[in-house]
Amino acid sequence: xxxxxxxxxxxxxxxxxxxxxxxxxxxxxxxxxxxxxxxxxxxxxxxxxxxxxxxxxxxxxxxxxxxxxxxxxxxxxxxxxxxxxxxxxxxxxxxxxxxxxxxxxxxxxxxxxxxxxxxxxxxxxxxxxxxxxxxxxxxxxxxxxxxxxxxxxxxxxxxxxxxxxxxxxxxxxxxxxxxxxxxxxxxxxxxxxxxxxxxxxxxxxxxxxxxxxxxxxxxxxxxxxxxxxxxxxxxxxxxxxxxxxxxxxxxxxxxxxxxxxxxxxxxxxxxxxxxxxxxxxxxxxxxxxxxxxxxxxxxxxxxxxxxxxxxxxxxxxxxxxxxxxxxxxxxxxxxxxxxxxxxxxxxxxxxxxxxxxxxxxxxxxxxxxxxxxxxxxxxxxxxxxxxxxxxxxx
Numbered sequence: 001x002x003x004x005x006x007x008x009x010x011x012x013x014x015x016x017x018x019x020x021x022x023x024x025x026x027x028x029x030x031x032x033x034x035x036x037x038x039x040x041x042x043x044x045x046x047x048x049x050x051x052x053x054x055x056x057x058x059x060x061x062x063x064x065x066x067x068x069x070x071x072x073x074x075x076x077x078x079x080x081x082x083x084x085x086x087x088x089x090x091x092x093x094x095x096x097x098x099x100x101x102x103x104x105x106x107x108x109x110x111x112x113x114x115x116x117x118x119x120x121x122x123x124x125x126x127x128x129x130x131x132x133x134x135x136x137x138x139x140x141x142x143x144x145x146x147x148x149x150x151x152x153x154x155x156x157x158x159x160x161x162x163x164x165x166x167x168x169x170x171x172x173x174x175x176x177x178x179x180x181x182x183x184x185x186x187x188x189x190x191x192x193x194x195x196x197x198x199x200x201x202x203x204x205x206x207x208x209x210x211x212x213x214x215x216x217x218x219x220x221x222x223x224x225x226x227x228x229x230x231x232x233x234x235x236x237x238x239x240x241x242x243x244x245x246x247x248x249x250x251x252x253x254x255x256x257x258x259x260x261x262x263x264x265x266x267x268x269x270x271x272x273x274x275x276x277x278x279x280x281x282x283x284x285x286x287x288x289x290x291x292x293x294x295x296x297x298x299x300x301x302x303x304x305x306x307x308x309x310x311x312x313x314x315x316x317x318x319x320x321x322x323x324x325x326x327x328x329x330x331x332x333x334x335x336x337x338x339x340x341x342x343x344x345x346x347x348x349x350x351x352x353x354x355x356x357x358x359x360x361x362x363x364x365x366x367x368x369x370x371x372x373x374x375x376x377x378x379x380x381x382x383x384x385x386x387x388x389x390x391x392x393x394x
Contacts, residue, residue: 021046023054023069032056034071042074043191044085052076082187086194089221093196098203098225105208105227107240108176110247113140114240115175115207117160120145124183124212124233131237139241142175147192148182154195161201161209168207177240178205180222181212181233193220202226212236 017036022029032054034042046052056071076084093099114132118125120143132139144160147153157180167173180202182193192198193213202209203225211226212233223229230236276282 019046019071023052031061031066031068032071033068034074038072042085043082044076044088046074050076082191082194086221089194089196089199090224093199093203093221093225098199103203107208107210107228109242110136111139111176111241113142113175115142115144115160115164115178117144117146117157117164117178117180118182118233119148122148122182124181127232127234128179128181128212128237131234132241135238136241136247142173149185149189149192153192154198157192158195158198158201161198161205165206175207178207178209179212179230179233179236179240180209180226181230181236182214183233184215184218190214190218190220193222195221198222199225210236210240 017039019034019039020031022031034056053075054069054071055073055075056069059068059070060066061068097103116125116128118128125143129141132141142164144163146156146160148157161178161180164175164178168175180193182190190213193211199221202211202222208227210228210230211220211223212230212235213220213222214232216231228239230239
């Protein structure tokens with residue numbers, strides 16, 4: 001039975017779940033009731049003025065003695081019920097701001113672990129895994145099995161989205177992005193992804209969600225509430241993770257830019273230093289440093305000369321007291337005294353004494369303390385049979 005309603009607001013939907021309305025054409029009208037057992041199967045919500053096609057049984061309402069239709073099926077005239085339901089839910093969620101761009105979350109560039117909610121037997125899952133392996137083999141995928149078609153599909157997909165959000169604090173099971181998808185199909189096959197409960201689960205996800213449902217021409221409510229829509233499941237795999245070659249190319253480009261920036265900064269710093277070096281204050285500072293260096297060299301020379309003079313004086317005094325035929329020679333920081341010795345008619349010099357000189361610094365600091373002079377001498381007997389060693393310092 002076909003009917004349409006014009007501007008009469010005679011549609012009622014009480015808490016019992018039953019629907020009551022009146023069908024009217026140009027010549028007559030009749031009351032219609034749809035009980036809750038049938039009404040909950042409707043994919044759209046009837047509204048006043050909607051033209052519909054009704055199929056049902058003619059019954060009598062005994063309290064009023066009126067004929068009525070017990071409707072079993074209602075279909076909008078023209079557009080199908082699924083399309084009407086889609087448009088109604090889309091308008092409702094859009095009015096709530098669930099489609100707003102500012103609430104969309106950014107997709108990670110290189111997620112270490114990716115959650116996938118789909119059927120394990122779906123061809124779309126194989127496409128996603130193959131592309132992930134080809135583009136970047138280090139990516140890990142966690143699969144939540146769910147029906148993607150049928151009366152329970154929407155509830156199972158929503159449960160998968162909620163599961164990944166519940167375990168996001170567990171490092172062993174957490175994921176950085178979720179892919180919700182299936183392959184193409186008719187409007188009835190994709191109806192599960194137009195479910196309001198699933199749409200709200202996706203919109204409320206703390207983890208970014210990518211919708212990959214159907215083909216490029218297929219649109220579902222999940223596509224609008226998700227953070228990113230992919231035309232196909234394969235496209236979702238390409239969007240969720242970048243190619244390894246692409247990452248390496250970008251990293252090399254970034255390195256080259258960094259090197260050029262560092263070279264430019266060093267060149268600028270060198271020019272700035274050269275400009276400051278030409279300043280009079282900098283020149284005076286360099287002159288002062290050179291004067292201090294010259295003073296250090298002069299003091300070092302005077303100290304070494306005084307040491308040699310002191311050692312020479314002591315060694316000369318020691319040599320004079322050693323008797324005739326003695327000689328004193330300076331050998332590489334060490335004075336040695338030689339005595340005259342005869343053996344088998346030949347004269348030769350044999351060492352009788354040795355005087356060595358060294359400097360040590362007292363104090364623990366490298367710049368503190370003072371120099372101490374240390375003198376060490378050794379004497380041998382005439383026959384080289386005994387030796388006397390002594391050390392002195394001042």
